[in-house]
Amino acid sequence: MSNDPFDESVLPPERLGQAAFVLTVPVFAYLGHLVFDDLLFGGLVGLVVGSGTFLYLPYFMYREAAARGDASGFDGGHARRAAVGMGLASGGMVALAGRFVFEEAYLIPFAVAAVLALVVYVPLDYALPAVDAAEGRDG
Known part of the structure; x- marks a missing residue:
């Protein structure tokens, strides 16, 4: 028997991340079409933000399960x-905001987004606790 608290779940964390990715891309594509009349730019932003959501959402679900003591x-x-x-998620949002400043450019908003993604990633790589870290448990 596995220690995974999501074994019996209909929607495990990885699947929920995939669903968030699949739903994020068309929403941002439509937003790009609506705001900038550019479906491709919105779709690219959706890919970046959706990829970020796909990657970070399971962490929080597993972290919550570990804090409850459900798994190790x-x-x-x-x-x-x-x-x-x-x-990635914050970089995608900055790319979307950067498009308001650089209206006809693709490269500049995504370059700024890549720099911001690295600025966010590096400290979080050291600061985020492991999923099964003992802090936060009420035991």
Whole structure:
């Protein structure tokens, strides 16, 4: 028997992250079409933000399960993936905001987004606790 609290779940964390990714891309594509009349730019932003959501959402679900004491023995890669995901999600939002400043450019908003994603990722890679870290448990 596995220690995974989501074994019996209809929607495990990884599947929920995939669903968030699949739903984010068309929403941002439509937003790009509506605001900038550019479906491709919105779709690219949706890919970046959706990828970030896909990466960081399972971390928080596993972290909550570990804080409740439901599971142990999670792999340590969830924290690193969550840091990358938060960097990508924030970078995608900055790319969207950057398009308001650089109206006809594709490269500049995504270059600024990549720099911000790295600025967010590096400290979070060190600061995020492992999923099964003992802090926060009420035991």
